[in-house]
Amino acid sequence: NAAEVQTFSGxxxxxESSGKSSWVHFRFACSKFLRQSLHEWAALSIPQSKxxxxxxxxxxxxxxxxxxxxxxxxFKWIRIIYRCWKERVAYDENVxxxxxxxxxxxxxxxxxxxxx
Numbered sequence: 001n002a003a004e005v006q007t008f009s010g011x012x013x014x015x016e017s018s019g020k021s022s023w024v025h026f027r028f029a030c031s032k033f034l035r036q037s038l039h040e041w042a043a044l045s046i047p048q049s050k051x052x053x054x055x056x057x058x059x060x061x062x063x064x065x066x067x068x069x070x071x072x073x074x075f076k077w078i079r080i081i082y083r084c085w086k087e088r089v090a091y092d093e094n095v096x097x098x099x100x101x102x103x104x105x106x107x108x109x110x111x112x113x114x115x116x
Contacts (some may be wrong), residue, residue, distance in 0.1 A: 002082035010035035011074045038065070042074035048092060051100060052077075054110035 006012040010030025018025055024041045027035075045052045052073055059069035084091050 002079045005082055006075055006078050008075075009038055009078065011038055011078060013071075038074045038078065039070055041079050043070045045073070045077065046070075051093070051097060051105055051107045051110040054107045058106070058110065088091070 002104070003012070007027070008031060010027045012027060013024045014027050016025070042052070046056050047053065055076060056069050056073050059072045060066075064072060080091065080096065097108065097111065
């Protein structure tokens with residue numbers, strides 16, 4: 001499933017806990033080449049995709065630095081790519097934007113504001 005791909009690729013973060021404390025950190029045990037490839041691809045999607053730019057900017061506003069925001073975007077892209085692969089359909093940004101609108105995603109408003 002998509003979560004396994006996210007974990008294998010190193011895009012999914014690791015959550016650890018001990019006692020009453022818990023923390024999240026970068027995944028080190030993974031395919032470095034795949035992680036870097038997905039990271040670069042997600043970064044290159046920011047100027048090309050309206051929702052990807054809006055998602056990246058939202059992550060930055062929430063306090064994530066550039067690379068953490070790009071990893072969060074790659075995490076989202078993996079789920080989309082996996083679904084396209086399972087359903088044997090090509091990715092269509094308009095279909096994805098319609099799905100975001102159907103679920104009242106805040107990214108829809110951000111993409112509309114960007115178009116103005």
